[in-house]
Amino acid sequence: MSSTIMKSGTERRLKNRTSFGQTVRNSLTMAYRGLLKLRRTPEQLFDVTFQPIIFTLMFTYIFGGAISGDVASYLPVIIPGILVQTVITTSVVTGVQLREDMDKGVFDRFKSLPIARIAPLAGALLADTVRYTIATVLTFSMGYVMGYRPGGGLGYVALAALIVIVCSWAISWIFAFFGVIARSASGVQGISMIVLFPLTFLSNAFVPVDTMPGWLQWFVNINPISHLVTAVRDLTNSGTVGWDLTISLVGAAVIVAIFAPITVRAYMRRT
């Protein structure tokens, strides 16, 4: 080992706290690690590439005629619905992968490094926004290929995409929490699907709410997923901003406010 490798240790400055700047830098490095892993194992992207394509095709042609009369008039209804469902389902993977990652030896090293303790967590969540972006772009592209021409224009579509990504990131904290406390990766998958399946289907994502029985309408109308879907529809189809958008963003903020601290605490206790 040449002497250039080891600079004199006398310059070593010791501090027992990590600064905010260091926390951000560490998190970004961990996010970079997440992206490198994605590049090395592209099969991890199967869910965000195939699901948008297959689901959009399937649901549109199966339900289109029955619900809206024809495929073309169903597209403005289903594309925002599919988008929200796909991207939010993708956020489950965050928890699953976090669990897998934490079981590996490399996390021991992260824990033994003088880095911000939250960085491995924050980095993983940050890197996953790339997955949401891929799913979002593919869903909209698929819709476009099938003849969807959003009335709101490109700017509002981009805004809608951004909001879906932000909300999914917020929701991914819930699954990150399961990821941290669960014993195994398949356990995380199990719990998450049980939560998510009713939540995405008992919403206005696929069918008009007024076709449902009254008691179900009550749930569907308070379901935050419904608000997000409506917000996305308003933006993409008419370029309008309504209450639903506010509710969605407030909901996302509340989720982060609750789950980020408890996830971090659970993570710290585990480490």
Next chain:
Amino acid sequence: MEHANRRNMEYSPGDLAVEAYGLVKTFGDNRAVDGVDLNVRAGTIYGVLGPNGAGKTTTIRMLATLLKPDAGSARIFGHDVLTESQIVRQLIGVTGQYASVDESLSATENLIIFSRLLGLGRTEARRKAGELLEEFGLSEAAKRPLKHFSGGMRRRLDLAASLIAQPPLIFLDEPTTGLDPRTRSQMWDTIRRLVKTGSTVLLTTQYLEEADQLADRIAVIDYGRVVAEGTADELKMSVGTSSLHLTVQDAVDMGRARHTVEQVLGVHANISPEAGKITAPMANAGLVTDLLIELRTAGIGLSEMSVQKPTLDEVFLTITGHGVKEDDVPSSNESNDREVTRV
């Protein structure tokens, strides 16, 4: 590795790199570590020797801030592992039993990420990764994913990753377990060179030979306690000056042979794991003649006889009262797994 300037760092060789008092860690009913005291001088290699499940890994994990002790305290260069954990992390490098590197990334990518986390800039990190890979003979494999790495390459990469920040104290948890003899001696050379640069190394091992070869001082640990401590020579001395080794021709005679040895020499004899070998401390060399005559009278054939200075194997047997059980060796990975999951 020639930078003597490491020695004039804030830690002079006389200082204690590790001071641990009464460390305890329980997992359920199992007191994995049951009051361990350790003092490691800076600039030395300290060996923690013990069989599987003795509490070696758990002890290291507590010293490396990966695990909170249930009782007791530990200081690294005078900094408490609990209250000043972030400072301690700036002073240590940890190489775990299982390579703590990212399987899905390449060697270079691993080192760059760790370097970046330690605050190095983009180009600096890349340069550092290149240098370390060169030093550890991994340059050719630098771009390959770790899946295709051999055990030895993985360990070397792991050690390289621990050296990025040039920590004055390096923990090596069973650095050569599962390596072939050639790779093992390469690893030993690397560890020796590390210490020449002024680093302190605390290593655990289940190989007595390894502790004997590398460590300046050794703590023998069994059932979560330190049962003996000292230099290799001191430990050997505590067992006696030399020992008698007898290999019996016919394994059927083992019991009788052992009995004869104990009767004639008046000492406790051990049957060592390598089948058919009896080992006994030899306090009085003159008695050996009597023993040999006695054995011939009893019709016990010997295929080999030798006198040896005590090895750490015997020290271990004498101190712990039980050998390194033979079935421990092949199942080592399995039981280590258990140790990790318990953690």
